[in-house]
């Protein structure tokens with residue numbers, strides 16, 4: 001006896017994309033070009049929009065601002081009929097083989113869902129938004145050594161963080177400059193002997209916290225530490241991030257302890273029909289990786305839907 005094909009609600013769209021960063025937008029371009037019906041929602045907080053100018057994203061000699069890259073991707077998606085709706089998705093619920101997706105203003109049925117909601121970096125406590133944004137725009141504050149460590153080659157760099165995570169970030173940056181200081185965010189450092197040994201061998205300075213009173217002075221970012229005020233060419237907070245996977249986890253998807261969604265080689269979460277791509281998935285938090293995962297997810301979604309009901313036949 002053949003397995004009956006899953007029956008979708010007649011009004012169900014093919015895929016709801018949650019998040020319009022590099023991952024969600026790449027998926028939108030692919031899915032629209034597969035002749036699938038999609039809706040894409042975004043609440044306006046892409047990490048890519050925080051990038052003053054990326055120099056490691058291939059294909060842009062001279063670099064490109066994150067907002068410009070996103071604008072180009074939106075334009076490309078629109079060329080194929082994929083537009084983005086400004087809305088926060090508040091729930092994804094399973095409904096038979098479909099999903100019900102709730103936004104702050106509407107409810108829709110979708111045969112598949114792609115979660116591309118990214119992560120949010122923890123900021124140094126007490127750093128006001130205006131100083132944060134001004135420092136970020138000028139490269140005095142940075143969040144991604146893989147992305148822009150090159151730009152701090154031989155400069156004076158501070159890393160706000162401690163424990164193994166802070167140590168790793170400081171050691172990574174040591175590959176660019178000999179002048180790296182690891183600053184404990186709250187009080188004393190929390191570093192075991194192996195961390196202390198690794199930092200000593202690399203010549204990374206250590207300063208206790210609490211740190212605060214952040215300000216821009218000329219071309220430097222100034223921080224008050226337990227050792228007094230210190231000025232740096234660039235400071236990297238290494239304070240971890242919040243993984244925006246709650247919607248998928250609430251729908252039953254498995255995630256790691258820190259909240260990153262678990263996916264297989266085809267970007268399938270543990271919930272059938274629910275896919276994930278980009279920073280929200282465990283892996284390299286980079287634009288190229290987000291785009292690659294989204295291409296894989298979109299193609300798998302296309303093939304799954306075609307199996308259920310052949311496309312355009």
Ligand SMILES: Cc1cc2nc3c(=O)[nH]c(=O)nc-3n(C[C@H](O)[C@H](O)[C@H](O)COP(=O)(O)OP(=O)(O)OC[C@H]3O[C@@H](n4cnc5c(N)ncnc54)[C@H](O)[C@@H]3O)c2cc1C
Nearest residue numbers: 019021022023043044045046047054089118147278279287
């Ligand atoms: C300062 C900085 C510099 C960086 N520089 C580089 C660089 O040079 N090169 C590089 O490769 N990478 C860089 N990165 C990393 C890069 O920005 C991320 O890897 C990339 O943006 C990940 O794409 P994404 O689509 O997974 O997530 P995001 O770009 O964060 O997009 C996620 C989207 O989901 C939306 N969203 C979240 N929750 C909801 C919800 N409930 N409902 C609706 N929408 C929702 C958000 O509004 C957001 O637009 C940098 C990051 C930072 C912070």
